[in-house]
Amino acid sequence: MENEKLVRSIDILLVEDNPGDARLAKEALTDSKIKNKLHFASDGEEAADFLFRRGKFEEAPRPDLILLDLNLPKKDGRELLAEIKNDPHLKRIPVVILTTSKAEEDIIKTYNLHANCYITKPLDLDQFMKVVRTIEEFWLTIVRLPTVEQ
């Protein structure tokens, strides 16, 4: 098991409409100690297709962690969150909300939809990078998650 974990690359799905943020996240995760593969979805529908392996994502892996922005084109982040948490196969995947909004109602609403945590994107570049790496480290090495059923 230990070996497998070291060898296996971690799949992270980043749902983010802003390519700049996506690029920054990629930048942050590149230097990460954990071997990871970052998948992008630029809107809610694309992310849903990826998760439910529809269309071109037929071969898509099941992600180990989802980083989700709230304000997305086509399908809203909140909607997608509700779909994930209502799906028996997907609901155990930790979903980290990563957004610019500091609005109280957004925080309450997403936790009500069973988001695993809510993080406001830091303004500062260093802070942002640190946050992304911390998320990865925390959810993938510190937190104990159920083993994926085959």
Next chain:
Amino acid sequence: MVSPALLALKTAYTWKEFNILKSTSLKIAQFSAWSVISIGTLTLIGWLFNLTLFKSVIDGLVPLKPNAAVEFIFAGLFIIILTSETTEPSGKRLSKSVTSLVLTVIMIIALLTMFEYLSEIDLGIDQFLFSDTSILSVHPGRMAPNAVLLFIIAGSSLFLISSPKPIKNKGLISGILGLVITSAGFFSIVDYPWFGSENLIGKFNPMAITAALAFIILGAGIFFLSLNVEQTTWSLKKNITIGFICGMVLMIGMDVYSDLSIVNLQDSAQMIIHTHEVEYHISQLSNALQDIEINRQIYLLTGNKKYRDISKNNWSSINSELETFRKLTSDNPNQQARTLQLTELLNKQLAFLYRTFASYESMGNAMEANQAFFNERNEILTKIRKLLVDADNEEKQLLSVRESDANAISKRTFFLVPLGSFASTGILVWIFMLLNSEVSERLRSESALKKSEGQHSKLNEELNRSNQELEQFAYVASHDLQEPLRMIASFTQLLERKYKDDLDDDAREFIKYAVDGATRMQRLINDLLDYSRVTTRGKPLVKVDLADILGMAIANLHTRILESCAMVVNDNLPFVKGDETQLMRVFQNLIDNAIKFRGKETPHITITSEIEKNNVIIAVHDNGIGIDMKYKERIFIIFQRLHSASVYPGTGIGLAVCKKIIERHGGKIWFESVPGKGTTFKFSLKLV
């Protein structure tokens, strides 16, 4: 007469520009005062030198009493002193003490005289100045009771006018009292030719004709003086109620009075009939007596016994007449006494008659029989006739008195009833005008309200829309505007980091400016969002403890206070109506500013409170660098700064947010400062 005057009075009081009227009315008041003083003085001279012309105008009329003359002089003096303008404070003090002394004298004389009338005790004040030997007076030297009453009314109205207290409608009340005095004087004068002053003599002293005149003038003086009184007015409701009660009382009074008059008139008419009846019986009595005499003589001359029987029979009719007379005049002791005398005399006469007949029948000599007791009989007859004439005269006199009484009552009724109805109609008209103006005013304002309500709902709609837009803007600002800025800042930073070695110093400097600008803009956007949220995200205002709130603010600033070694002390702080989070923000911003803008000394911050009616004024005092007072407006405007960000960091949001929060709480915020010494920020809040 009363109500049109009242209307005029009301108009005069409500008329906004009546300065001309005011100065004229003041002159009239002064003129009346001088006139009253003259009447009083002349009367006193009259008493001193015993001049009938000055005392009572015409010999036989009631004189104006010395005490009343003194009262008039004092009342006049009071008005003169009150209207003479003194600007010096010492003069004002003097005139105030003199007027109160004069008023006291007026009231004391009037009240003592009133006491004399009520208690029937003679205090000796009536003869104090001059002795009155007039036979017309029941109480020599004492002024008339109605005069006493009028002096008390005059004194009260003068007291009202001169009182510095803001008594409601005091101008109107004293004006009405003045009119009452004038009307009473007028009625007294009218009473003279109509009813004669002797009507009251039985019980009271009548009012002198000069006193009546002086009261007319004095009342007018008080009325015109009252026009100058600064006054607060009664509410419409009170005016209507009082007007209604006055009208009702007047109408009921008139009704009772006319009823009583009718009863009196009926009584008088009955008494007149009664008197005529008595007179008739008197004449019947004397006729019967005459018949007896005639028949007696015929019998004596002819010897025909028929005449003797007629004469004898007439006696019975005399007795029955006398009995009727006695019964009719049972309430008159004079007539009763006469009845007794008549009975006695008539019995004697009857006895003589029988003796005459007896002697005639026994002797047959008519001459002799006639001559016997001639003198006695004649004497008795004369007496009887005299008594009958007296009785008749008394009835005649009673008749004339009763007729004049009836006349007086009907005259008075004819005069007073229309007057009363006129007055009550006037009051009704007045009430109608009040109600009418109020109703039309209300209708007007109602339609105006409807109109403005329409505009209001439209405005409300717009306001709601703009509020929603603002909310949307806030969200856009917080999210959508932040994103691109973050991109600019992040990627310029990334650029610098990744290509550090390829960039020269200039490039690095430019990158620094770009990053600075972007971050500052982010902060500004956040502040603006904050500022807009004071109203859009404010919590309802509830009872909160300012002391707790200050405690929380100090706890939040813990690190800053420790770093700067600042000392923060505070008074007892009250409970207020407020939003806890926002008020904490106010304290936090003000204390933070006090620390930020500190001088060379360690910051010393004092928070005090001062209660003022329903508000509390909180003061946050510091010993910092101070603020030039010329910035007292600018400092509270959002993003306005007095120092460059490099010296004192910040965006210039703190005080703008404080102002917005305090204004949301219905308070005010301002400051007092001496540059270099320190600043005191003050804000007011509503107490619970």
